[in-house]
Amino acid sequence: MEVIEFISAERLRTYQAHTDLQKRAVALHNHTLQLGTSLMAMIALLELSLRNITNQRLVADFGDPDWLLPGHATLPLKPFERNAISKAYSQAQKGAYSKLSYKDKAALDDQAYPNGIPPRTPHKTIAKKRQSLFQPSHGQVISQTTLSLWKRLYAAEYENTLWRPSLRKIFPNKSLKRGDVSTALETIYSVRNRVAHHEPVYGQRLDETIAAIQFIRSNIGARKGEEDTIFKRFSNVHYLRLQMDYESFLEAWNTLTETE
16 A cells, blocks of 8 residues: 555645655645644634633623523524524434433334324434424533534624624723624634644645634733733643644644755
């Protein structure tokens, strides 16, 4: 076997465009994957933190601790976000159902089909009907939401309805603009999806990503001029590892892309 078989010729071409030897292209590929690991860990921590602190802020300001559950329309959300929440609720139902044994799943049929299961009903339909019996908690729904939902709450559509009355308190520096927060989150979201699919992140995109991560990390819970924040301390281990891998990657990239 050849190394290229593990990577694929198509994937390796991305790196061969930057260097003159296949072994250097392979090394670039592996350095990029290592950096992606640190990026994903830091972004995961940002995502987890953002969704929790955003949820807590919205609960405090709108007075509805179950705003993600069906029948709650306290927050002025757009159809896109409503649909994303509905999908998260369904995923929470599916997750609860998946933890049951086969016997326990079948035992739900008396509730799902009190008059008996109609003949020739597909198993997929039966499973979905069983899942609909579950009523996930607000926290269980949160765990099924994605960064796509939470970064959307900082978009221009919510400037007057969510940002000004509520979410700006998460970024208390009054000189900070919602648009700057939104742009940084969009950059992080885009790169998260690339890294999740093992796509390379380098050059200008990488520099913009590091800057976006630094921006969000430095401004969550920070008043103007405040340097030492709770979130900075909380995220320090992941951030230092990312910085180390980022600098190591840049050194490797510069060395491996040199041509004689």
